[in-house]
Amino acid sequence: MLYVWGRIRPAKSPFSARLHEARSQCHFANAPAGPPPAFSKRTVNDRFVPGTPATLIRNATVFTGDTILHERDVLLDQGLIQSVSSAFEHRASPDTVEIQAAGAWLTPGLIDMHTHLGVLSMPLLPSHADANSQMSPIRPMLRSIDAFNEHDLSVRRTLSGGVTSALVLPGSLNNIGGQAYPVKLGSLHDRPPSSRVIDPPRSMVMNGEAGHARDDLYPPNTGMQRPDGSTSFRQIKMACGENARKYHLVRMDEAWNFRSMLERAQKLRARQDDFCARLATGQLDYAPPSELHFPNEQEIDVLVDVLRGRTKVQTHCYTMNDLDAFVRHANEFQFPIAAFHHAHETYLVPSVLHGAPGGAPAAAIFSTNANYKYESYFGTPFQPELLRSHNITPIIKSDHPVLDSRRLLNQAAQAHHFGLHELDALRAVTSAPAHVVGLAHRLGHVQPGMDADVVLWDRHPLQLGATPTHVFVDGRSEFEVLHSSGPAPDGTKPQQAPPSAKFHDDMARVRNASEAIADQRVLAFPTPVKHVPAMVLHNLSHVYLRTDGPLRLHHGQGRVLVFAQGQVRCFGDESCLASAPAHAHHMDTQGGVVLPGLISYGATLGLSDIPSEASASNGEEKAQDERSDLPRPMSRAVDGLVFGGHDLLRAHASGVSTVVSAPPFEGLYGSVSAHFDSGASSVLDKMSVRASSVALHAKLAPSEDGRFALSTQVALLRAQLNHPKTPEWEQVASGRLPLIVATDYEHMAAQMILLKRAMPQVRLVLDSAAPLHRIAAELAEADIPVLLPNQVWMFGWERCDRLAGPPVSAETELGVLLQHGVRVGVRIDEAWEASNLLWETTWAAQDAHVTDAATILSWLTTNLEDILQLPASSSDVVVYDSNPFAYGAKVLGVGTPRGFELFP
Template structure:
């Protein structure tokens, strides 16, 4: 079958350094691109069976190429029997192959393809200095259902595949790692790891040199005593690295590690394709440029001698915003992609690829390079740009049709074709406004870029000034405020109408005193401005004023660096698994998060200048009883019914004793129920039932009495539908027994959508964390992914059933994107979630579900320039009623 896929499209080809856009059609035949442009009728008449898809002017791009993936080797759901990412057999293991552990039943293939990912380099983990060989796969289920059938180009000959290496060489890919990870696994230092590299490469060099000497003798006819050809199956892949036949991908963060590997590359004369993670590459671009041969394009001859042509430096494959989660990433910067590109270093996005590319673009990476960073650049680095990455006639490039410009927030595939085969049986997408087809405008971050370099990733983050005099925010487009009388607790009090144009908001002593929506100054505005000795004007350029957000779920406020114990509040003992000392209170102890609070962490400070400032954060003790124990998406939370108390505090405060630092000392009682084997779920439920139905000792008893009386919420971290059903029954049981109405909130709750009506009937609220679910643990494998795989997201389903919903964040650096999480949820809801409801998801709803009373004088208001909550705006000021000032950013 041939398909004209699609018709009437805006086609981003990848050519002209990612700047070329064509209007027209694409004709596919047996997975090959046959035509790009306007196909004439004579060409189309050649095909008997055409599948015509009208793109209606929407965007088409090559499929996304994931150059740093662990799909299939670290499977979803995460099960011990399906984890093949790391070997523990030694530091140097070039002979291992990710293909040998590739799980063809991984749920992540379908999820990734639905996001536009069509090709992935599956790499071993980073536990070894050399972890083994990667596998480049396409994410279409193969007809033979085998891992080998998923390979894009098999570098290994079989009885059905033999290729000519003089045409397009089939590179192998190899994983290297340095720094903390291999050192931690093998209890060694960086010096040990680099010595391991040198030992391995010295062995490979000896074999290569012996082979070359053998070939010289053979060519010269010196057969006497020549013997067997010198080779070693274990080391042949590393020998091929030295011959330029293997692309080396190196997990490296810090300057010292980057410099180490560059020196190794020069000592043994091999090229490095890319540094992955690469958090400090933007600080040492000259170091990358000093790598051996830089990044090489290689012209091959048959035999063991190669001709190497110098090319580009190693690329940097990195996150846009994910950093500061370990010491090695502490100096990571949101501006790294832009700085690297400015220095001539190729940039590749990793992890949540489309969103990372959008974020990199937001922080200054040019749009053509942001799109290239997930398509043509990784394809080129992998040595596969003769087939994929570009939309070229004759390529078997995979194709994505998007519902909006790919760099617009919330962009979603309408269809994905891999090898010409559509991957979405019944795609669901929202009907977005026409302006979503245009490249979105982004803020200017030139000043921040300079500071990132000047301060080596640790720029000063405190507001430049706090003013108590009058401030006029001019050219606003919308104003939202807290309003207890509205259904969401958020009310839009002003909006620009075309006839009226933008308006101004007047603030004095940290309070909004009037909104001037008229063409001439209002009486209020004139009065305030006349009475003020100093008036400061801030042009919002169509921006907005919005209540500051409230974030919950991450360890923000209880740690500085996630992987460094010395920077954290620490682990809280669980009476179901540990012995609680009497000095703490024994089994009646209750741990308060407020006692372990940390202020002024870089994660907290970053919320001020770059995010829609979460004005408050609710923290819980870093124990099995709380979301603070969730350290990364790959780590499952521990089980436990030991209670802990959350606290709510201001991220802007310098320390705990400052005015306004603590918004609410104690808010809710937190527990967690997870199927971790020991203790059993039934044991955890039994413990919780006893706490709710029987008197309890100590401080835990005092607070559980408040839970029983309905005075404070009981917040339960849970994922599984079955456990949620049990909790619903338990709540009903306790309410019948006590004759009271309890306040329950579920956190995490990735399977809550399956019981939406029952949750509403039981008067239970839900904080979904993360907002875009991934089935990492088995207990959350029944997720509702949202568009394009399902018509509705879990948020939308719960809201439609009347459930109060909030959005949580599980990792501290993801708090930065809280507003984009809310925007994404609203954008994919097809107009069913208003702006007020979107803001409430990350502010008033969170507060209601956690029993937070903001109180008089709390509740910051954030001023954004160049757009509102749902766009790529920039925070320029924070109005603080509690302090009576405006922080100018």
């Protein structure tokens, strides 16, 4: 029953005060959710910081949130976008700050619709890990804003990436994890942390608010007053699927958790409606005070608002069956779903989403991150475009700290690479999330009257390496200086969008094979369609070849390459055709580019198909007793290789021809890595294993069981080198086998320099995300190579002093190491990252202002061969249809000693 109360008169007695309060509660409980009624007439942003000067951004290319406008001036004042006009028409006042955009791109501030900023704050310490309650799987009354940590170093770094607003969610271990809050990431300007919340709902009592006098907190010109009793939308985080296994629940338990709590809310709503109806008809005018209490339960009041349509439901949900079940719950209790998050299988069942009450939910998704658990195993990089084609809104999110929220726009760029239209990719991180969280009246658009949250970019926002040059929140410039990333390897910062890669055939195959994908007969990502023993590539434009020396670039139209008998037989002009076998397959690449096969180092690629499933993984070696005189045999990757996993196949389809992996282990030391072919089907294949013993691995990190301090670990490592107890350690001590020591601690890296000085024969290699820039000269002097990730964000305390790189700092760890002559190679942290290896390494190079493509490739090929003494993989080649150092290029084929594989 809908109940709307008119004007509420002030009370004159205790009884009338109780009656007045009851009427107020009914008034607010039944009022609508959405923008304040006079919001469009505001003349100043309620978040405006007095003294902020007006800013005129001249001659920008503007993405408005819907379309693209060229040669526009944008005026920011009073915390609002005041005008978007033709370039140079606007005459600025003398005190207006002017920025000459010179055609650069201006976008709305980005919105991350799924982040744990502040509640899983960086550096990640147990004392501030507040995302998940472990009290119960059902905690609707919890509020993320109550745990938001202002010491989170990621907040300002995320802002530097152009993300100005974010929906801060509780975690996903609980079926109902609590209430989420949309926040601004700009500076507080002496305001309390809770002031970050954008238009707090009435359920959140604000500082200075007394009774129901919230409107008194806002001047009329802010448009924030709500005389109709309305509220902004609340947000609730729900989650189905694997994560609640922590509570020993199966999916039937989860379904009952949702339904039983919604039934409680349904009954509470009925009691409230009945109370308000009796109050409205005068039945309670003379009731005793005990009967004048508005029925409410704080534990579930947010769920009542779900049923009233005043709470946006944000649901972590992956699989077809979970999506289907949750839509059934929504239909049973008649509430809309704002978005499914992660939602890896939405593309398989779009009709299920269209069956939800109130219209199809949006899907807040990753672009390429997948396979980390069974729920994500059937994901596809084509999902954003497939969803759009089914009239389901794709939204790109970070799930920070799962992915770095500073790189949110990069995920949208990857979605564009895999087919999502330029405008839809930009909407996916601006206007689309603004609409879904109910804030499109003030966020996500560049148009008059909107909050002045805008970002100016150094190149087209979807180009690899795009970096903000200016970030404004509520009209205020947030950074005095932002350091731009360097140009692409071709020396440019393109102002036009990159093309989408030509995945038309793969896209059509995935679109039409839902059932075959679901039962694992068909793969949902690019796969080879043909295998030939010999290949002739015509009309190549650029070829990077390695022989006995460094990589060399050969360029010029019309080049020919002959690949036969598992290697490059000839490269040059048409005369090479004489060396081509008669049965060779011919391809006109139309300007294609050939690279050496990339080497992926790190993670568990080839050792686990699904890391979270024991039966789909080699497993983790438990800690040895490092003090034992009889250590057990070393775990060897070559003995546990599993080919054909999704991450391995996706890496292969992205140009990674070989992999170096070591079995994961607990404790100080414990495994030997192997070098193997990413496209092989078995260790029995020809050349599937290139090297069975690459290096012995150790790590210096706090032990999980607390047995050994870091200083003790160094002592044990030194003792093992002085008195080796296994054949592997004897090889390391004599310099015949490299020792890779993983540590993210700068002081431990310094100890390794001392160890190398004392034992120069040991071939010591650092695997590190530590802040090494302060000891780069000493690393070079000691000739200690470093394997480092191509991108790093805060996790532990040990990484706090790491150079963040553009736009936060001008320099990067990689750049400083290179300046001092340290030999470097690039590694990955998680197996899925291998499919993005060349992109992310190219971006790392741009941040380090390295533009030589051969140098970039060396970090993924010849440097790794040199550092790890791998057998040269000069036989491996990958051909792309265009420039592979930018988005838009597609792999056409991969050549290895097994032959040449063709992709559609």
